[in-house]
Amino acid sequence: MTAPAQSTAAQSTAATGAADPGAASPAIAALAYHDGEFVPLADARVPVTTQALQYGTGVFEGIRAYAGPDGELRIFRAHDHYLRFLRSCRTLRIDVDRSAEELCELTAELLRRLGTGSDMYIRPLGYKRALMPGTPPGVQLQRVSDALSVNAFRMGSYTKSSGIRCAISSWRRPQAAVLPVRAKITGGYVNNALAVDEAQAGGYDDAILLNSRGHVAEASTSNVFAVVKGQLVTPPATADLLEGITRETVVTLAADLFDTRTSFEDLDRDDLLNADEVFLTGTGAEIVPVNEIAGRSIGSGVPGPLTRSLVSAYQDVVRGQNPSYHHWLQAVGSTTA
Numbered sequence: 001m002t003a004p005a006q007s008t009a010a011q012s013t014a015a016t017g018a019a020d021p022g023a024a025s026p027a028i029a030a031l032a033y034h035d036g037e038f039v040p041l042a043d044a045r046v047p048v049t050t051q052a053l054q055y056g057t058g059v060f061e062g063i064r065a066y067a068g069p070d071g072e073l074r075i076f077r078a079h080d081h082y083l084r085f086l087r088s089c090r091t092l093r094i095d096v097d098r099s100a101e102e103l104c105e106l107t108a109e110l111l112r113r114l115g116t117g118s119d120m121y122i123r124p125l126g127y128k129r130a131l132m133p134g135t136p137p138g139v140q141l142q143r144v145s146d147a148l149s150v151n152a153f154r155m156g157s158y159t160k161s162s163g164i165r166c167a168i169s170s171w172r173r174p175q176a177a178v179l180p181v182r183a184k185i186t187g188g189y190v191n192n193a194l195a196v197d198e199a200q201a202g203g204y205d206d207a208i209l210l211n212s213r214g215h216v217a218e219a220s221t222s223n224v225f226a227v228v229k230g231q232l233v234t235p236p237a238t239a240d241l242l243e244g245i246t247r248e249t250v251v252t253l254a255a256d257l258f259d260t261r262t263s264f265e266d267l268d269r270d271d272l273l274n275a276d277e278v279f280l281t282g283t284g285a286e287i288v289p290v291n292e293i294a295g296r297s298i299g300s301g302v303p304g305p306l307t308r309s310l311v312s313a314y315q316d317v318v319r320g321q322n323p324s325y326h327h328w329l330q331a332v333g334s335t336t337a
């Protein structure tokens with residue numbers, strides 16, 4: 001990781017993207033977009049009767065903006081994140097009444113108003129708010145109003161570039177017939193939180209979850225890759241995982257820059273234990289080497305060569321150092337603060 005780690009609570013909570021779902025807690029930004037306007041963060045509140053608070057009926061994204069060596073702040077793959085956000089919204093019948101392009105511009109405006117030149121983490125949240133007048137109480141998605149909030153706070157890289165230790169969780173990733181696993185639904189993250197809690201209580205940095213069929217699904221807030229005989233292998237979308245934008249970025253960079261193909265195949269626990277290298281990918285976690293799983297060293301127990309090459313290539317891309325991928329970056333522009 002080349003980005004300087006900054007002092008946020010995220011660093012102390014987990015070594016990987018495990019901090020991602022709770023990322024609102026270390027907020028230091030003084031401003032949020034809430035209910036149609038930019039307001040002081042302290043005023044971006046919801047009533048205790050909020051449906052999403054009671055039933056977990058919200059959806060969210062985690063997006064990073066990186067400061068380049070030129071001092072310019074750029075949002076990484078904002079449009080792709082907002083397309084996924086809108087798909088998640090559709091799943092829960094949340095209408096935020098904005099296009100992906102409008103959400104990108106709103107986010108850039110928030111960052112401009114925050115006036116920061118540091119790496120930022122952006123947290124859009126779409127949620128079910130209040131029962132429409134005359135609607136009887138109950139668990140429902142229709143006849144409930146919708147709301148949108150976006151907040152952002154300073155956050156550098158927080159993963160251990162020297163690698164982490166993962167447990168195999170006793171919690172299984174829910175199958176798509178139980179919960180729409182391709183949507184980032186707030187309530188669904190109870191599963192991830194339980195897995196992280198169990199892993200940390202056992203002295204591990206993060207958890208790898210198997211799906212209901214016993215195959216590898218993903219880690220608590222990141223996708224899993226194995227290096228086997230010089231090729232990348234990652235579980236397919238049908239393994240009940242969230243299809244990460246970082247996962248797709250890594251597949252592209254591996255092919256373009258390292259002539260390395262990725263196969264999308266079911267992985268079992270011993271495929272991971274026998275792999276030459278294992279790493280996790282996620283917006284928050286970025287690319288994090290896994291040195292140990294369930295008490296067994298992976299490869300030689302230190303980050304492997306392909307993992308290290310991808311970590312470095314990824315940092316070049318997100319910081320605007322590789323012109324071939326400038327189309328993934330949205331410049332925020334100068335501050336209006």
Ligand code: PMP
Nearest residue numbers: 221222223242244245246282283
């Ligand atoms: N799986 C889960 C459960 C996640 O929360 C995340 C983080 N969004 C990921 C995978 C990785 O997705 P992305 O690379 O798009 O951040």
